[in-house]
Amino acid sequence: MKPQKLILSAVAVVGVAVASYFVVQKTSQSPESKAVSSQLEQKDTFDPAKLPEDLNGLLVAYRKIIILLADEKKLSTKERNEANRVGQALFHENLVRLNDLDTFFSKLKSLSNAKREASFDTILTYIESGEDLYDADRLAFREVLLKMQILIATEQTLPAIKLHKRVTDDLNALSEIEKEYDKELKEIFSRFESRSIELKRERWDDYIVKLRKLYNREQILKDYGFILPYPEKPETADEKDKEIFGQGLPPKTVVLTFDDGPHATYTDEIAAILKQYNVPGVFFQVGKNVGSVDAQGKESLNKNAATSKKLLSAGHVLANHSFSHALLSKQSGNNLNAEIEQTDKLLKAIDPARSALFRFPYGAKNKEGMQILHKLGLRSVMWNIDSLDWADPVPNSIAGRVLGTLEKEQRGIILFHDIHERTVKALPLVLDKLIADGYSFASWDGTDFKIAKGGKPTPEKVSISTDYQNSWAIVIGINDYAKWPKLQYAVQDANAIRDTLINRMGFAGDKVLTLTNADATRNNILALFHEKLGHGQLKKDDRVFVFFAGHGTTRKLSSGRNLGYIIPVDSDPEQLSVDAIPMTDLQNIAESLNAKHILFVMDACYSGLGLTRGGGTSAFLRENGKRLGRQMLTAGGADQLVADGGPNGHSVFTWTLLQALSGKADMNGDGMITATELAAYIAPAVSSVSQQTPAFGSLPGSEGGEFVFETRGEGEFLNAKTNQLSADAIALNNKLDGAAKAGADAPIVIKNLTGGEQKIAAPKMVDGSSRQLAQRANDHGLQLYKEKQYAQAEAAFTEALKYRPDFGLAANNLGFVYFKQQKYAEAARWFENTLQIDPSRSIAYLNLGDARALLNENEKAKKAYASFLELSPNSPNANYVKEALKKLN
Incomplete structure (x- = not known):
């Protein structure tokens, strides 16, 4: 036998599920089988000739569990736990489907013999020769065949006798399929008669390959609401008392635990086996299987409680496994408390000295649940050896898995379930080997097991602050020139920048000073600098951002040097030296203002500013706070026209600037966008889609400081009213991002404002706390969603x-x-x-x-x-x- 190859017909979930399982709680169903309860719940549409849709649901869940558990030995512990958790959810869905099939079969009893037999024939024909069924798929229908066999056996008509033989032959064929996969042999077995299942015997590995074309493990987990988190930091010892694990047991010592009962048949059979071998067990019981608790908190035991009492009398331990086997990690408040406390009351009604042990269904817990356990004096018990008997239909495979894991672990808490026939078959195989190998069997003595190490994650890293005291901005946009050509988009550009500064970058609205159109005269522009920001208005730790969207021009001086100008609304082209504002004036203003960092962003074209570029240091943010920064970014060089045809009524340059400030220019992912990062994103992107070559540099007098934007994490909950970008905006963004990615691994070459070239090294991504990394991924997901890149957005939110x-x-x-x-x-x-x-x-x-x-x-x-x-x-x-x-x- 090679159990490692059997990855398990992993769920013949139905295949070997219980004949009459306790009433289970219905869970959300898989997308492929969301109509599972369809015709069974609609009496008017009940048609016995139709194949019950639950059969398809059983098969879909069966296959998905196989994919979840395939290559289980290659999975990490967390990956295996998450796969098991979702697999068990799929398993419990199939228990609901089996209940629905019971309803279907009950309805058949009231029909004529002919209609009933026709319905059985339809089901059997599908199981025996369904076109899309693989040999191993049929293991999913074992329980269905068992139910049919019992039902048909009560009838004595000749057609019923023939059907009974046919079902029996099919069950025998399933036993052969189990044996074949158990042995993992290649030869073809003899065929059964044509009206029963034919053994085609595809290789198990081939079967897995075929299923992987249909399903993906990570996607199944995500579809069912689970994403495997990245590993946490090792836990510290002060949490060690919270849970019990199997690794702390002495060598060659095991604890046998059984979940989800008591079951009307299989629990007694397991107890008999334990008695035969004289070994103890711990039975984690689901509360609703032994009784109920009314609104006044009064408990009432049912007939299954007698089975629990027998277990106690035999020396076994009863433990709490919640009231309804709900996923408690998703519960809170009264619901979570009731799941734990109601079962505790029922177990106390069975035995006032009930054990203090509790096991979370699926092993899924949350902080609140652990606190409730502490309040009630209960302790969480996990396991380190999972038999996977809830999934694997082959007893030999179950036994091989347990023994193989124990060979490595040499000790542990073994997880079984006392609700499966296959567990009854596998348990003696395990006990024979353990006893032969000299293992001891431990149980709860009322005090403790040895405890594995645990603890708390290390504290989150503290994010670095830019330490600005106040943030000021001057925003100017001019469309309606009197003597220059009118523009279309400049005012809209200015308004969008204002909104971004206030709503995303944290600038106070009263400190974003705005002039548009007729108000943007030469005198008014200069007054903002001299009167609003000058004369001691600014503090030494303030920053100033200046945005101008309008005309710019360049004039060659007699010395041969170029001088750039910005053009106010009232400027006369014939009086340039008098009406326009030379860049040298802005340079002088920048040097005179008492602020730490100033950044000019000009959506106009200039040259000849004589700028120099400041350098950075390895301890950038610490050093940056000590150095003055005076920087400028322009839309293009001399004699280049600004491209006014960007999306949403913006110039190409300003649209790119807005995208950069939305987070795309945060090239190293530290939550901050420096002026250099801004230029490194914008310059190659704008150049790739227009005839402009943006330029960037530091003004004379700058000490190498960098203007820094601190981005705010996106807090938008997506909904039907969330805005998405237009088709032309998405198309342009794709081009811009393509240009940015093209230079990601090489130095970025951009123009300085004297017309020369400078290289900017693309910064490497920085590490961060899990919270920061999560926010970064979410923000990226929002960008992708707005660009209608849904697959990429899904991946980002998953991250x-x-x-x-x-x-x-x-x-x-x-x-x-x-x-x-x-x-x-x-x-x-x-x-x-x-x-x-x-x-x-x-x-x-x-x-x-x-x-x-x-x-x-x-x-x-x-x-x-x-x-x-x-x-x-x-x-x-x-x-x-x-x-x-x-x-x-």
């Missing part, structure tokens, strides 16, 4: 959640990317994740309502919409939600 799993903003945004791609079930899962993280986030309720409505889950949609209105009754979206509710009623 954010890998760094920070509790990032509600990224969870909502990932959900909305799914929503835009019409993947409404996946979207709903992520909106629900968002609300688990932040229940007060009303926009997520709106998004969830929209997704549920499109899934035709009207009651859930109404509940989500109602929650939105409770939280945001005066929202601009309130009328939309009220109309949506009317349509659903």
Whole structure:
């Protein structure tokens, strides 16, 4: 046997699932099978001749679990845990489908023999010879065949007897398939008669290859609301008392644990096996399987509690596994508390001295859940050896996996489930080997197990500040020149820059001084510098940003040097030296102002400024605070026309500047955009799409300081009203980004303002805390979403959640990317994740309502919409939600 090759027919979830499993909680279903409860819940449309849709759902879940668990030995512990968690969610979905099939079969009982037999024939024909079924797929239908066998056995008609033989033959064929995969042999086995399953025997590896073309592990996890986070820092020892792990046991010592029971049949069988081998077990029980708790907190035991009492009498331990086997990491408040406390009460009703052990379903926990355990005096127990008996249909494979893992670990807590026939078959194989190898079997003694090391993550890194005291800006835009050609976009450019400075860059509105059109006279422009910013108005740690959009010109002096001018609205071309403002005046003004850093950005063309370039240092931000900076970035060189044909009514230069300030110019990802980074992004990008060559440099008198923008993390929760870019804007951005990427690995060559060239080395990406990296990825995702690059946006939001799993903003945004791609079930899962993280986030309720409505889950949609209105009754979206509710009623 080669269990490592069996990656497991990994879920014959149904295949070997329980004949009559306890009533399970319904969970969200996979996109491919969202109509799982269709005809079974609609009596008027029940058609026994049709194939139940649950069969397809069983197969889809079966295949996905195989993909999740394929190559399990190559997965990290976290990857394996997440795959198991989602796999178990798929498994529990299939238990719901089995319940639905019970309903289907119950309905068949009331029909005529002919109709019932025709329906059985349809199901069997599909299982035996469905066109798209692989040999290994049929293991998914073992439980269906067992149910049919029991039902048909009650009838004595000749057709029923023939059907019974046919089902029996099919079950025998499944046993042969199990044996073949168990042995992993290549030969072809003899065929069964044509009306039963034919053994084609594809190689297991070939089967996995075929399934991988259909499904992707990471995508399955994400679709089901899980993203594997990046590894956290090692935990410290002061958290060690919070959980119990198997690695702390003495060598060659194991603890046998069994989850999800008690089961009416299999729990007793497992107890009998344990008695035969004289070894103890710990049974983690689901509360609703043993009783209920009413609104007054009064517990009531059911008949399954007798099984629990038998376990206690036999010397086994009962432990808490939640009330409904819900995913507790997504629960909070009263719901989370009830899941833990209600089962605790029921176990106390069975045994007042109940054990203090608790196991989170799927091993998924959150901080609040751990706090509740502490309050109730309970301790979380994990495992280090997973039998995967909930997924693997082959008992030999289950046993091989446990023994193989123990060979490496040499000790541990083994996870089994007492709700599967396959566990009953695998357990003796495991115990025979362990006893032969001299293993000891430990149990809970009422005090403790040895504990593995644990702890807290290291503190987040502190972000660096630019330490500006005040931020000032002068913003000028002129379209309506009296004696110069009129412009179209300059005022719109100026207004957009103003909005960006205030809404994204943190400038106070009263410190962004703006002049447009008729107000932008020579006297008014100079007055802003001299009167508003001069005469001691500025502090030494202030910064000043100057933006001018309008005409510029260059005049050659008698010395041969070029002198640049900006053109106020009232300038006369014939009186240039008198009416215009020479750049030398701006240079003098910059030197006179009492500010740390000043940056001029001119959407006009100049030359001849005699600028020099300041250098940086390795300790840039620390040194930058000590050095004065006077810098300028212009749209082009002498005699170059500004390209006024950019998107959304902007010049190409200003549009690129706006994109740069949106975060694209943060070339090293440190959350800050220096003037040099701004130039390094803008200059090659603008040159690639126009005839302009932007120029950049430091004014004389500068000491090498750099003007710095500190970007704010995006806080927008995507929703139906989120603006996206127009087609022409997206097309231009693609060209701009292409130019920026082209120089990413080489020095960037741009013009200085004397017409020469300078090289700027592209800065390397900086590391950051998980919070900073998550915000960076989310911001990038928003940019991509607005450019309608949905696949890339999905990847960016996924990246954010890998760094920070509790990032509600990224969870909502990932959900909305799914929503835009019409993947409404996946979207709903992520909106629900968002609300688990932040229940007060009303926009997520709106998004969830929209997704549920499109899934035709009207009651859930109404509940989500109602929650939105409770939280945001005066929202601009309130009328939309009220109309949506009317349509659903």
